[in-house]
Amino acid sequence: MNIPDDKLLSLIQSHRTPFFLYDGDALRAHVGSILERLHPAVKLHYALKANANVTIAALLSSLGCGVEIASAGELFIALKAGYKAEDIIFAGPGKTESELSEAIEAGIGCFNVESIRELRLLEKVAVRSGVRVRAAVRINPDADLSGATIKMGGTARPFGVDEAQLDVFFAAQQECGHIQFQGIQVYTGTQMLKAEDIIGSFENTVRLAGEISLKYGLPVHSINLGGGFGIPYFTHEQPLDMERVLQHLNGLVEEATQRMAGVRFIIESGRYLVAQAGMYVTKVLYTKISKGEKFVVTDGGMNHYASAAFRGRRLRDNYPVKVLGGNKLHSEMPSTAEHSLRQTLREEVTVVGPLCTPEDCLVRKAKLPVIMENDYICIPNAGAYGLSYSPVDFLGHPAPAELLAAGGQLYVIREHGNRTDALRHQRLIQPELLQEI
Known part of the structure; x- marks a missing residue:
């Protein structure tokens, strides 16, 4: 992702968190570079499971990629994307x-x-x-x-x-x-x-x-x-x-x-094509101290980005994160010197999401810049195995949005979910109508 921090912060503050942000220009340049260096007898196929957003898939199709699917659902997406x-x-x-x-x-x-x-x-x-x-x-x-x-x-x-x-x-x-x-x-x-x-x-x-x-x-x-x-x-x-x-x-x-x-x-x-063009962004709700350990509680977590929460991977290291100051545009904003000091100082924190499970941990005991309420935690390299790999319905929190920055424009390529998603495909049968077994 090649978006400078000041522009990135402006993009972030214009949309409700949490969300995935993709750099379409970087993605196009990266994949195009691979394609132009390949022997004419070689066809590059995109593994759709890495990121099944139809707009991302369509962009790769337009560049000349084929596609690998692993279900009828992915077949539907691939055809919709124009393959x-x-x-x-x-x-x-x-x-x-x-x-x-x-x-x-x-x-x-x-x-x-x-x-x-x-x-x-x-x-x-x-x-x-x-x-x-x-x-x-x-x-x-x-x-x-x-x-x-x-x-x-x-x-x-x-x-x-x-x-x-x-x-x-x-x-x-x-x-x-x-x-x-x-x-x-x-x-x-x-x-x-x-x-x-x-x-x-x-x-x-x-x-x-x-x-x-x-x-x-x-x-x-x-x-x-x-x-x-x-x-x-x-x-x-x-x-x-x-x-x-x-x-x-x-x-x-x-x-x-x-x-x-x-x-x-x-x-x-899949991963090599799209991972580095994506970022997961979640907002700090508050911080707390528990038995001497500082916790940063955010509005998104394992349900959106399970890989960052250590699920399904052998290496238990923290993914690198970027902290952006969400108070920059507020009247009570700290001075430039104070903001620089916040970025220079480091403190050990654990970053968790809003889910009621100890598994919802995005960063475990890492040295990060001083984090305050309304700051943003940004996790790069999130373009692959982010939303497509995560238990979105767990605990009924809405699904995150997906945004694509390309050609100087910002596009919403997946709307934020809402509370009605928790009942998707369910049927309510009133208890009084149920027959006794």
Whole structure:
């Protein structure tokens, strides 16, 4: 995110908190830079699960990305965002018969099949629909070459077909007359920050594709290399050397396309594309001291940004935060010197949200600038796995808004929720109408 603090504060004070703010100009420049450096045989697909806001998805589509979905709901969003059906890949375990049917009817580009059972279910739905469908097999490789902290393959996982089971898979595939084999996908891990780990995974996937083509006599039309590109959340982490990754990828693709005529490559990314273009903003309601510890209580928390509250991640470090003084525009505003002093002084605080659970902790015992009521706590790198990953309905607080700053304008791309959302899809049956059991 490239918005200066003074402009950021002005944007923040013009809208009710809490909300997610995205920098559309930074997002466009970042993704455009990746696309222009890719070999022509490589297609970049956006992993919609990272941030499923339809405007963000539409922006990435307009830049030339394909999209990876993992549910019928995401299929609906992708089509609404303007993705062509042929640029949609359906991934993930547990695809239901109705979801497969809906995706076939939409004419999507490819299904990433995650099990032999799913292969047969896809064949059943394709037969009923009277069409041939394109499918690739997701492979869980025997060896873990990713070095990832969050492993998606190379060990026992619900994702993909074990490499050791490929004989059984391709025997079953030969019996599926309505499935056109496209190629393979390997996705071994996520949040990878070492270029050599990603390169090693890419090389292994290309090698595996060649072996499969020779062993089973099948043409490989596409090789999905996965992704897993990470971003540095913490001060001890170094940014991924993406230039090195892309240079090696392009060389690998150039060599492979000479051996396998017509083969296309896919890389997938969610976090790396959108995370750094987003920020979560919540307002300080008040501060308190409990048994010698200072707590900062804000109007948003775990229900909006679960990742910041340590849920689902191994590293228990605090995400970096920015504190902006909310009293700047008030008549009782401190002098410039006093404000600078507040920013210079540090105190240990714990930042919590409004939820009645000890899990609702955004920052635990961190040294931050002196925080006062009406200040703003801003958490950067929140463009991925923020709202899309969070238990929004917990305790009935309204959903946060989502804002997009682009081209000098600020757009509301998701309205704030309200109290009626807590009853969405519920039906009230009066107790006197209930029959006794």
